[in-house]
Amino acid sequence: MSDINAVTSAAGPSTQPQMEPKHAGRGKKDKPRSLAADAWADLRRNKIFWVSSILVLIILAMALFPTLFTSADPRDCVLSRQHAGASGSALFGYDFQGCDVYAKTIYGARNSIEVGVVATLLSGVIGLIFGLSTGYFGGWVDAVLSRFIDIILGVPFLLGAIVLAKRFAQDPESNGVLAVTVTLGILGWTTAARIMRSSVITAKNQDYVAAARMLGAGPGRLMLKHILPNSIAPFIVVLTILLGTNIASEATLSFLGVGLKGDAISWGISIAEAGANARTAPEPLVWPSVFLAVTVLAFIMLGDAVRDAFDPKLR
Amino acid sequence: MTDIKADIDVLRGIDPNAPLLEVNDLHVEFRTRDGIARAVNGANFNLAPGETLAILGESGCGKSVTAQAIMGILDSPPGYITQGEVKYRGVDLLKLPEKQRRSVRANHIAMIFQDALSALNPVFTVGFQLSELFRVHRGMSRADAKKRSIELLDQVKIPAARTRVSDYPHQFSGGMRQRVMIAMALALDPDVLIADEPTTALDVTVQAQIMGLLAELQQQRNMGLILITHDMGVVADVADRISVMYAGKVVEEAGVYDIYSRPAHPYAKALLESIPRLDMKGQQLNVIRGLPPALTAVPKGCAFNPRCAFAQDVCRQDPPPPQYIVAPGRTARCHFWRDVVGDE
Amino acid sequence: MFRYIVRRLLQMVLTFFGATFLVFALTFANQDDPIQALAGERPITENLRQTLMERYHLDEPFLVQYWYYMKGLLTGDFGTSLTGRKIIDMMETAWPITIKLGLMAIIIAATIAVTAGVISGIRRGSIFDNATLVVTLIILSLPIVVLAPLAQLVFGIQLKWFPPTATVNASLFDLLLPALVLGSLVIATELRVTRSAVAENLRSDYVRTARAKGLSRKRVIGVHVLRNSLIPVVTLIGVDIGGLMSGAIVTERIFNVPGVGFNLARGIGTEDGPLVVGFVSILVIIFLVVNLLVDLLYAALDPRIRYE
Numbered sequence: 001m002s003d004i005n006a007v008t009s010a011a012g013p014s015t016q017p018q019m020e021p022k023h024a025g026r027g028k029k030d031k032p033r034s035l036a037a038d039a040w041a042d043l044r045r046n047k048i049f050w051v052s053s054i055l056v057l058i059i060l061a062m063a064l065f066p067t068l069f070t071s072a073d074p075r076d077c078v079l080s081r082q083h084a085g086a087s088g089s090a091l092f093g094y095d096f097q098g099c100d101v102y103a104k105t106i107y108g109a110r111n112s113i114e115v116g117v118v119a120t121l122l123s124g125v126i127g128l129i130f131g132l133s134t135g136y137f138g139g140w141v142d143a144v145l146s147r148f149i150d151i152i153l154g155v156p157f158l159l160g161a162i163v164l165a166k167r168f169a170q171d172p173e174s175n176g177v178l179a180v181t182v183t184l185g186i187l188g189w190t191t192a193a194r195i196m197r198s199s200v201i202t203a204k205n206q207d208y209v210a211a212a213r214m215l216g217a218g219p220g221r222l223m224l225k226h227i228l229p230n231s232i233a234p235f236i237v238v239l240t241i242l243l244g245t246n247i248a249s250e251a252t253l254s255f256l257g258v259g260l261k262g263d264a265i266s267w268g269i270s271i272a273e274a275g276a277n278a279r280t281a282p283e284p285l286v287w288p289s290v291f292l293a294v295t296v297l298a299f300i301m302l303g304d305a306v307r308d309a310f311d312p313k314l315r
Numbered sequence: 316m317t318d319i320k321a322d323i324d325v326l327r328g329i330d331p332n333a334p335l336l337e338v339n340d341l342h343v344e345f346r347t348r349d350g351i352a353r354a355v356n357g358a359n360f361n362l363a364p365g366e367t368l369a370i371l372g373e374s375g376c377g378k379s380v381t382a383q384a385i386m387g388i389l390d391s392p393p394g395y396i397t398q399g400e401v402k403y404r405g406v407d408l409l410k411l412p413e414k415q416r417r418s419v420r421a422n423h424i425a426m427i428f429q430d431a432l433s434a435l436n437p438v439f440t441v442g443f444q445l446s447e448l449f450r451v452h453r454g455m456s457r458a459d460a461k462k463r464s465i466e467l468l469d470q471v472k473i474p475a476a477r478t479r480v481s482d483y484p485h486q487f488s489g490g491m492r493q494r495v496m497i498a499m500a501l502a503l504d505p506d507v508l509i510a511d512e513p514t515t516a517l518d519v520t521v522q523a524q525i526m527g528l529l530a531e532l533q534q535q536r537n538m539g540l541i542l543i544t545h546d547m548g549v550v551a552d553v554a555d556r557i558s559v560m561y562a563g564k565v566v567e568e569a570g571v572y573d574i575y576s577r578p579a580h581p582y583a584k585a586l587l588e589s590i591p592r593l594d595m596k597g598q599q600l601n602v603i604r605g606l607p608p609a610l611t612a613v614p615k616g617c618a619f620n621p622r623c624a625f626a627q628d629v630c631r632q633d634p635p636p637p638q639y640i641v642a643p644g645r646t647a648r649c650h651f652w653r654d655v656v657g658d659e
Numbered sequence: 660m661f662r663y664i665v666r667r668l669l670q671m672v673l674t675f676f677g678a679t680f681l682v683f684a685l686t687f688a689n690q691d692d693p694i695q696a697l698a699g700e701r702p703i704t705e706n707l708r709q710t711l712m713e714r715y716h717l718d719e720p721f722l723v724q725y726w727y728y729m730k731g732l733l734t735g736d737f738g739t740s741l742t743g744r745k746i747i748d749m750m751e752t753a754w755p756i757t758i759k760l761g762l763m764a765i766i767i768a769a770t771i772a773v774t775a776g777v778i779s780g781i782r783r784g785s786i787f788d789n790a791t792l793v794v795t796l797i798i799l800s801l802p803i804v805v806l807a808p809l810a811q812l813v814f815g816i817q818l819k820w821f822p823p824t825a826t827v828n829a830s831l832f833d834l835l836l837p838a839l840v841l842g843s844l845v846i847a848t849e850l851r852v853t854r855s856a857v858a859e860n861l862r863s864d865y866v867r868t869a870r871a872k873g874l875s876r877k878r879v880i881g882v883h884v885l886r887n888s889l890i891p892v893v894t895l896i897g898v899d900i901g902g903l904m905s906g907a908i909v910t911e912r913i914f915n916v917p918g919v920g921f922n923l924a925r926g927i928g929t930e931d932g933p934l935v936v937g938f939v940s941i942l943v944i945i946f947l948v949v950n951l952l953v954d955l956l957y958a959a960l961d962p963r964i965r966y967e
Contacts, residue, residue: 150670151677156946158905159939160681162927166935167685248802252909255804257928271804275913278812285812289805297800304796388870390862420873428871433864437963438886448872483962499872 036233039309049305055298062106063113072103074265095274095284105287108267111260112295115181116247122185123192123246124239130189131196131235136204136223142197149190160187161249165258175264180253184246192238199231206230237307244299251292267292333405335539336362336385336424336507341399343377343384343563345610346392352610354380354394356563362539364506367530369542369554369571371586375607377563378543382509385541386426387416403507421448425500429512431492435484441468441495442480448502467498471528490521494528501532508533509541514549526553547590551575556644559583562608562618569645579647579656581623617649625651663964667954671947676729678943683728686936687715697741697932707741714738714933732944737937740926746937749922756827757911757918760834760841761903765896768842768849773892776853780888781880783858791854795847803906807840807913815914824915837914844906845899852895856888863887890961897953904942 043049062069077099095101130149134142152160161183168179203209204227212226253259254268261269267288274284343355355377362368370378383389385401387408401408408419420426428434436444445467446460455463461480468476471494484492493513500508510529514522530553533540544550550557550571557574559567559582567580578584585603605622608614614621620630627650635648649655686697694703694711712718716727731737737746779788814836815823821836860866861884869879907920915921919938926934958964 147670147673147677150674151681154674154678154947155681155939155943156901156904158908159942162923162935163682163685163939166927166932244800248800248804251802252804252905255909256912256924268804271808275808278808279816282812282817285808289809293801293805296802297797300800301796383867386871388867417873417875420871422873426871428864428868430864434868436865436869436883436887438890438961439883447874451872451874451878485963496868499868 039233039306042309043305046305046309048301049309052298052301052305055294056302059109059113059295059298062109064110066106066110069106070100070103072100074099074103074107075263076100076103093281093283095270095281097273101270101284101287104265104270105267105291107265108270108288108291109295111177111264111266112247112250112292115177115184115250115260116243116299119181119184119188119246119250120239120243122181123188123242124235126185127189127192127196127239128235131193132200132223132228134193135197135200135231136219136227138201145193149193152187152190157187157249158252161253162256162258165253169258169261175262176254176258176260177264180250180259183253184249188242188246192235192242195238196231196235199234200227203227203231233310234307237303237310240303240306241300244296244303247299248292248296328406329403330405333402334361335364335404336541337400337402338381338385339400339402341381341384341401342397343380343389343394344397345394347611350611353613354563354610355384356613357399358558358560358563358565360558360565360568362507362541364539365533365537367533367540367542367553367555369544369550369557370560371544371547371550371557371583372560373545373607375610376560377610378560379511380563381560382426382511382541382543385509386420386424388420388426418452421500421505422452422503423505424507424509425503425505426509426511427493427496427500427513430516431489431496432484432516434496435492437484440481440483441487445480445495445499445502448499452503463502464498467502468495470501470532471495471498473498489517490525493517493521493525497525497529497532501536504536505538507539507541509543511543512545513542515544515546522549529553547586559586562613563610564618564648565646566619566649567647569642569647573642573645577656579645579652580649581625581651581655582619583647584655585622585624625649625654627651663958664955667951671951675944675947678947679729679732679940680725682936682939682943683725686932687717687721687724697936711933732940737941738933740934740937741929741931742934746934746941749934750919750938750941753917753919753922756825756829756834756916757907757920759829759831760838760911760916760918761900761907763831763834763838764842764903765845765899767838768844768846769892769896771842772846772849773853773889776850776892777857777880777885777888779850779854780857780861783854788854791850795850798843798847801843803840803844803909806843807837807910810836810840811913825917826915827917829916834916837910837916840914841903841906841910844902845895849892849895849899852891853888856891857884860884860887886960890957893960894953894957897950900949901946904946 077097093101095104130145134145155163164183164186165176165179168182169176209222209226212222217226250259251266251268251271254261254264254266255272257272259268260266270288271285271292274281274288278285338358338360341355341358342353345352345354358377358381360368360370370381372378380389380394383394384396385408389396396409399409403419403423408416411419435441442461442464445464446455446457449455449460449463450457453460465476465480468480473479473491473494479487484495487495493516496513508529513529514525517525526549529540532538542550542554554571556568556570558565559574559580561582567574567578567583569579574583575587578587582603589602603622608618608621614631616632617623617626617630617635620626623630629650633650635650640646647655694708694717697711697715716724719727735747737750739745740749775791779785779791782788811823814820822833823836825833825837857880861880866879866883869883874883904920907918908924909920910916911918911920912924919942923935923938923942925931926938
């Protein structure tokens with residue numbers, strides 16, 4: 001078996017010991033590449049990566065500068081325009097309350113992105129701290145925190161989110177952005193922490209970490225300088241995908257009435273409102289749905305492409 | 316129950332007088348993303364009943380690939396046999412349709428693998444995996460197949476075979492697992508057994524037991540045995556003849572005594588000198604410089620030249636011709652074999 | 660096997676107490692006015708305040724409150740909704756249709772996912788494989804709040820292939836569209852896991868052994884590879900149940916399927932705190948039990964676990 005492995009994996013970066021650059025008869029091609037360089041070379045050729053990156057950029061632009069895309073005011077609703085069809089001034093027509101569907105959809109990006117990004121950062125910070133410390137220290141720290149993760153995963157995600165979002169959204173005046181953000185941030189870190197933990201454990205047992213330890217590096221330095229840079233890639237991939245699912249979850253919670261509320265503009269609220277009248281006026285339902293789906297798709301595609309580039313096993 | 320060996324009929328053109336197994340000019344390549352890796356570049360050897368041929372070489376030299384090509388179990392893609400013949404009793408196996416090829420495996424040519432733990436399916440009992448052979452190839456009933464399986468486990472000297480037959484592979488020790496592998500390979504009475512590093516994963520004491528068992532079973536059944544290994548010690552004990560492979564070619568073929576006393580290829584010589592010996596205690600061990608070449612970029616000329624103490628300009632330009640006849644039944648692939656032999 | 664079961668049971672007990680405590684604490688602890696929180700924004704009559712106070716022992720210390728709540732859970736008393744109906748009774752009328760819907764979703768998803776996953780895994784890089792990868796990517800990124808209304812709009816309202824809503828006595832066909840929507844939640848992951856498990860197992864040493872035994876390709880894949888590849892897929896079911904519960908809340912609301920999710924969604928809409936807490940508690944318990952069962956199934960499928 002050894003032979004065939006040596007041969008077939010000669011393509012992958014795992015056989016670097018065999019790739020003695022000094023050896024005779026080697027082309028330039030066999031020069032060892034770092035994992036990141038390898039991944040980037042792979043990504044550059046990946047169409048999905050480019051498509052999703054461009055989509056993400058457009059969505060970010062929509063969230064940051066909605067006025068670039070529309071001059072209409074999404075809150076300018078006139079009942080007499082109820083369900084009026086598409087026209088030059090309102091590309092997607094008007095909804096039940098006579099609001100401009102196009103403008104509402106464009107402005108909906110802001111809340112989705114804001115909730116998604118901040119919740120993901122929150123999850124990222126929690127996941128990073130938990131993942132690093134459980135992976136690095138092991139022992140009882142690991143045992144306790146792993147059980148804690150089990151408990152959180154013992155509650156199905158949406159059920160937990162409903163209870164949590166209700167808990168945080170006590171103030172009837174608020175539009176729910178903060179409550180939903182904190183909810184998603186608190187519930188979303190478990191996968192990220194687990195990924196971080198396992199890659200830290202792998203990195204921890206590498207020889208270069210042992211060497212650094214013998215040279216007198218303390219835990220802090222070891223973690224930040226040696227372990228973290230070598231185990232961060234899969235973590236970031238998970239966060240990218242989490243960003244996509246957070247945006248979907250925000251819409252779901254808003255749809256159910258425990259997310260954004262009041263006069264907040266959200267794709268989830270739009271979908272919920274339009275559902276009842278979809279029989280006569282499908283457009284107010286279809287457009288926010290399409291934008292929501294494309295946004296989630298863009299982030300998941302991006303995460304997928306990056307993961308494929310960093311996971312040479314599945315090539 | 317169908318007649319034992321019923322599917323021999325499928326294999327038309329078998330000549331009982333033809334050599335048991337002949338491999339001629341076998342070429343295998345792997346088409347990878349980084350280019351074509353030529354794993355086997357013209358392997359030649361043959362095998363007689365009751366004979367043990369050792370194929371010796373470092374990992375990556377193409378010996379396992381050769382074995383898989385003979386068995387017809389190369390992963391394809393990426394592996395392809397591009398040239399050559401594998402003749403079993405005069406029938407070229409490479410030309411057979413897949414269905415007949417399949418009936419050759421286990422029935423005529425069987426194989427045991429290095430790491431029995433991963434080579435056995437973890438989720439089935441060893442009884443299931445043994446019985447499978449009788450049920451698929453012989454059409455036996457479940458009960459008959461189980462009975463035969465227990466007999467087989469007895470033959471490879473697994474204690475309490477009757478109860479162990481319903482155990483799972485991970486419940487066996489390393490040595491016992493390798494015995495199960497051997498039982499599985501011998502189930503349908505093959506004439507040729509290929510053992511790919513059968514003892515590498517085992518403790519030294521267990522290694523000796525397994526090799527002893529293999530030798531005993533081989534003698535009982537008059538099988539031809541191809542023993543693939545990198546362990547010169549194992550070879551000296553059991554092999555009749557040795558083929559030394561380097562970078563996908565057989566570089567020397569000789570009887571076991573000849574090669575140990577007077578190797579004719581610098582690589583074989585270097586291998587022998589790299590074995591620690593008691594009578595050389597205190598002296599520096601001769602190691603072979605460098606690493607075997609990547610199969611995507613085999614050096615020009617003789618593949619061994621960058622590591623060879625005898626290498627001259629001609630070695631860097633022209634590959635040695637297929638064989639220099641050193642003695643009857645003894646070949647080497649070296650321009651300077653006379654120097655190597657005489658050097659002693 | 661025994662040690663494995665005991666360990667899993669202990670873990671489950673711990674998770675059970677932890678998870679229910681989380682749900683309970685989040686609802687009641689540190690509230691200025693827990694009763695108002697339970698009742699939402701509706702005005703509270705003195706009568707209702709009194710009932711809720713007694714029901715949840717809100718005048719007692721927090722841990723005592725939790726003790727009563729746990730006692731309720733363990734004796735099957737999940738409380739009463741603000742409309743005066745017992746949670747357990749509501750559950751009883753609601754669960755048959757939800758189970759039906761869920762089972763349909765699981766069966767449809769698993770059948771398609773395993774079949775397509777095996778084919779994809781065998782023919783990696785083929786047109787079929789690339790097509791399934793694209794399709795699963797799209798399904799993965801379609802949130803249920805998008806998929807359910809759009810499916811209802813297109814297939815229920817416009818094409819009229821399926822009834823757009825269901826009733827209490829819904830036939831299997833009436834539930835087919837919501838079941839497809841619900842199943843799509845888990846189908847993509849199941850398919851991808853099957854695919855990579857098959858691809859990985861195909862490369863394993865025991866497959867080489869099986870081929871060396873002269874077995875046909877059909878038998879190598881159908882018996883040796885499939886059995887090993889199903890192990891990770893089965894373990895997914897446990898996680899999937901959680902996803903299906905979440906999905907059922909949205910799906911049942913949109914398709915008017917009068918099941919557990921529908922009741923829960925209505926409870927959220929009407930700010931019926933006791934109903935939400937009661938339903939969530941029951942669902943958490945079911946989720947944990949299903950996960951325990953899946954763990955046992957896992958042990959049955961993988962002998963290496965059984966004898967650890």
